[in-house]
Amino acid sequence: MSVGADGLRREEESGPAHLRPARRGGRRRDRGGATIGRVADAAGVSRATVSRVMNGSPTVAPELAARVRAAAEALNYEPSLVARSLALGRTSTVSLIVPDLSNPMFQDVLRGLSHAAAARGYRLLVAESNENAGEESILAVEARRRSDALVLAAPRLPDAELRALGERLAPLVLLNREIPGVALPSLSVDYAAGIRAIVTHLRALGHRHLAYLAGPEASTSNRDRLAALHLAAGSGPRFELTEMACGATFEDGHAVARAVVATGASAVVAYNDMVAFGVLSGLHELGIGVPDEISIAGFDDIPFARYTTPPLTTASIPRNELGRQAWDRLWALMSGEPPGHNVHFQPRLIVRDSTGPAPTGRGKEAR
């Protein structure tokens, strides 16, 4: 580039510095890509017209439209979705926040939601809170800000905090949470009903001493199950319930296998299938027969539940359906419709081979 020789360059592109209060082109940070303005120039029309053509408005003369399309094609133009979002006030994105992506429950919700949203041209933003209560609220707010709506599975978040957040996060659909006193749309699994079905099943098999492997303490779904369990235990005759702290993962279940045996319980109700698998594996290693010596019931009916040895008795919940419905609710909310009634999904008891008749002559003293 000729530096000091030509006045032309300065005339065309620069000019005397002190006359330029704020130099137009000089400050522009050129981002390479084709913009609507660039296309407009190339086609010899206004930006408005380009916008109309790109959005299929019928009020543009065919000849002009063709010219615009040609220019767009030539420049490899693609409208900026960010700019579009700003102008429209809508991102066409929804967020999903789950505590644990490795949990098949949430994987299926993710899929169901993703599919349903995609059908409407919406994309899905995913975030994992890692079972961290502190993280959940931050993440929720952040994710919501990047999208138009939010599906939130936050088992650890305190009611009060969630209640306070409700307004800021709308449109919002909760998974497995109902906040008393606030009309936050929520989809939930009726864990109590599932537990009742399992307990009834085990009772019918003659079990009189159940061990419950509790999930994370802060989890409301765990509290629901526990409450249902205590209710069941209180209602029937000769029924003992031993409660053990455990967790939500395979490893958690595996770790308590020995302790389970020590309780003398003849049947185990696990917080979920993962835990049930862990116990199953642990008992197997200890040489304890399932279901001959101890019966095991899980919860969730994740895909692999039918492929274990023995196949797992569990309470099945329509996970994909949950995701799909979550989208339906979101869509309704975004369309300005009222929240509507909360949905309670009823688990279905799937009896497989991990539960069987209670062994006779074996009390908890037998240990």
Place this chain on the structure above:
Amino acid sequence: MSVGADGLRREEESGPAHLRPARRGGRRRDRGGATIGRVADAAGVSRATVSRVMNGSPTVAPELAARVRAAAEALNYEPSLVARSLALGRTSTVSLIVPDLSNPMFQDVLRGLSHAAAARGYRLLVAESNENAGEESILAVEARRRSDALVLAAPRLPDAELRALGERLAPLVLLNREIPGVALPSLSVDYAAGIRAIVTHLRALGHRHLAYLAGPEASTSNRDRLAALHLAAGSGPRFELTEMACGATFEDGHAVARAVVATGASAVVAYNDMVAFGVLSGLHELGIGVPDEISIAGFDDIPFARYTTPPLTTASIPRNELGRQAWDRLWALMSGEPPGHNVHFQPRLIVRDSTGPAPTGRGKEAR
């Protein structure tokens, strides 16, 4: 407000209507939420100052900063990420496109990527192509436009198309794809090496007739495995290879169990663990002993591979690591660094109980 009395108000805010080409406030579509302008007014400062405070610029007087923060707090202000993205030319979002979200392989990549990205304040957009080649390229372009970079697992997309797309999608990292002749950064699993390990293992056990359950035809990873298999079959003595069309899911594997038996092969190499589980289940139902009568080897070492009966021999690949590394590459690319070398992850053979010595006196005629 005094309406007609003072010229002052008109001077300040309105003026004769016919002099105002487009009335300022009249057209504004108010979106409710607090904006930077609103906060600026409330705090009695300029928008620039609010922006500085919100971004922690140190060049704001403490007293002012406090006032701004108070105003922001009072108005419940949250900066619009969309507007921010537009101004900064960066969305702080990356996309992941996978063919099948129910595949544990991609689930783990998803987690690894999501974690690594989150650590840098980036969020993750997820899309599923449903094993649909036509969908893949559309989805990729679309997803890329909404984010700053893309991780693409597109096993069905033709080389040519991918090559053409490469530039538009950058920064881009491919998973399990290397396009000959183009320097597209890619992370891939060395399937051939995994297959070699499996074949060597089976051979050492005395197997001389292997059945390979092929994955989806269009899948390059399937082609890689097949090539390695043929190479191995050609190199050793007395080694027969039967190739069967199958698929990538449990159901696919389950469906071909009977056909597998019919081939007379003493060992099965499945396209992946899901298929292996399917065959395992199918053989179990047929009363065929594993590994006594037929050995089965999978590929991937998904979490449940160790919990089947018998536990599955398989080739393990560091899935989480793949996701993490994908982020590292993306980050490097976004920072303007050169693509760097492609990484090939070496599978590790995990020998469990689904493979055993070849049965004697049983040829393919024995059927």
Place this chain on the structure above:
DNA sequence: CAAGATCGAGAAACCGATTGCTGAGCCGTT
């Protein structure tokens, strides 16, 4: 105490789209 350096905050350009309003051009009426 004056001159130069420093600091801090505001004005305004910009990011890249959408859209209400305006007016030119063309049509059909009376």
Place this chain on the structure above:
DNA sequence: AACGGCTCAGCAATCGGTTTCTCGATCTTG
């Protein structure tokens, strides 16, 4: 021939931020 109506493209405001530049005020320094 004049006029009302209708199309259709452009102007310019707008979405809600960031950032450069400018300038007045304060602080240093000789």
